Amino acid sequence: MTYCVGLLLDEGMVLLSDTRTNAGLDNIATYRKMFVFEDPGERVIAIMTAGSLSVTQTTIARLQEGITDIEPDPTTSIMAAPTVLQAVQIIGRTLADVAEDVSDKLERSSQSAAASLIVAAQRKGGGMRMFLVYPEGNFIEATADTPFLQIGEHKYGKPILDRVVTPETTLADAKKAVLLSMDSTLRSNLSVGMPLDMVVIARDALRVTEETRIEPDDADFKAMSLAWSEALRDSFTEIPS
Numbered sequence: 661m662t663y664c665v666g667l668l669l670d671e672g673m674v675l676l677s678d679t680r681t682n683a684g685l686d687n688i689a690t691y692r693k694m695f696v697f698e699d700p701g702e703r704v705i706a707i708m709t710a711g712s713l714s715v716t717q718t719t720i721a722r723l724q725e726g727i728t729d730i731e732p733d734p735t736t737s738i739m740a741a742p743t744v745l746q747a748v749q750i751i752g753r754t755l756a757d758v759a760e761d762v763s764d765k766l767e768r769s770s771q772s773a774a775a776s777l778i779v780a781a782q783r784k785g786g787g788m789r790m791f792l793v794y795p796e797g798n799f800i801e802a803t804a805d806t807p808f809l810q811i812g813e814h815k816y817g818k819p820i821l822d823r824v825v826t827p828e829t830t831l832a833d834a835k836k837a838v839l840l841s842m843d844s845t846l847r848s849n850l851s852v853g854m855p856l857d858m859v860v861i862a863r864d865a866l867r868v869t870e871e872t873r874i875e876p877d878d879a880d881f882k883a884m885s886l887a888w889s890e891a892l893r894d895s896f897t898e899i900p901s
Contacts, residue, residue, distance in 0.1 A: 661851030662812030664693060664708035665821070665838050666778045668790040668802040671831045672862040672869070673780045676838040677708045678812075678846075680853030694857040695720050697727065697739060700867040703783035705738055705747060706859055710812035711775030711795070718758045719775070723751065744781045744789045748799060751779055756797030776811045784866060816848040817841030831860060836884070839874075843885045856881075 664677040677693040691713060698704040707723075709716035723738055732740040741747040755777060763773035777793040790802040792809045802809050807827050810818065820841050829837065835858065845852050860870035874881050 661849065662693060662710035663810070663814060663817060663842060663845045663849075663852045664710055664778055664812055665808060665810045665814070665817060665841055666708065666780050666790050666802070667808045667821075667825060667829070667834045667838060668780070668788060668827070669807060669825075669829050669831065669834055670827050670863070671834075672860060672865070673706075673782075673788055673790060674831060674834040674838055675706055675708055675778070675780055675859045675861075676842055677857050678842065678852045679855050679857065680851065681713050690853075690855070691717075692857060694859060696859060696868055696871070697723075698867050699739060701784065702866060703739065703744075703781065704861055704865075704867050705744075705779065705781040706861065706868070707751065708778040708811065709775065710777070712759075712762075712773050714762055715755070715759050715773055715775040716777075718762070719751075719755050719777075722754050722758065726750070726754075744783055744786055747781060748779050748789075748791050748793065751777065752793050752797035752799055755793060755795065759795055778809050778811055780861065782861070782864070782866060788861070788863060813845055813849050813852050816845040820844065831862070835860065839881065839884060840888050843881075843888060 667674045679690045681689050681691050693709045695707045726736040727739045734740045738747040738750050741750055759773045774795045776795055780790045782788045790809055791799045793799040804827050808821050808825055825837055854876040856874040858872045859868055862869040
């Protein structure tokens with residue numbers, strides 16, 4: 661399974677994904693689910709993936725192929741599309757086409773061809789935008805009322821986001837929020853696992869401003885997890901019965 665989360669804030673965008681995939685208890689592996697495409701100063705697009713690995717990998721490969729064409733076509737290259745919305749439409753079409761191509765083969769082996777994506781992007785002259793792309797290729801957009809999107813095993817990490825994240829949340833607090841959201845998911849679902857990939861895109865930077873891989877032995881993440889557990893226990897004790 662997977663857990664990916666993206667925050668759209670006044671100061672920028674924060675994205676976090678795990679890397680675990682599994683096709684049964686004895687077939688667990690690590691695959692990157694965070695992909696960044698950027699032309700610094702012109703545009704930056706980050707994509708996080710969840711669902712069928714064959715579908716998501718093929719989708720990313722086709723998007724990369726469209727970018728590297730000798731003469732990139734604005735209708736097929738997300739780096740040549742004139743707007744962020746049109747780039748997301750390309751991504752949605754590609755995801756839907758790949759899912760349709762492989763669905764028959766996967767269904768014969770009782771596997772799902774479903775996959776979903778979170779796309780965070782900004783191009784020169786435009787604002788930051790974040791979308792959740794569904795398996796059928798349609799999508800919804802993050803708003804000021806709902807400034808975060810999740811895919812995969814999202815239910816365990818949602819409560820903290822509901823309580824603390826607003827568009828005014830700072831990037832520093834946003835990083836803390838997504839990491840604690842992931843920590844809650846890691847504790848409750850063994851199908852989500854480390855290492856973690858985190859990307860920060862500051863407003864109007866038009867490039868990735870921070871990219872981090874957090875390994876299982878990361879001391880800072882362990883300390884944050886411990887502090888959060890202790891804070892929850894203390895708060896629980898202090899609430900009157």
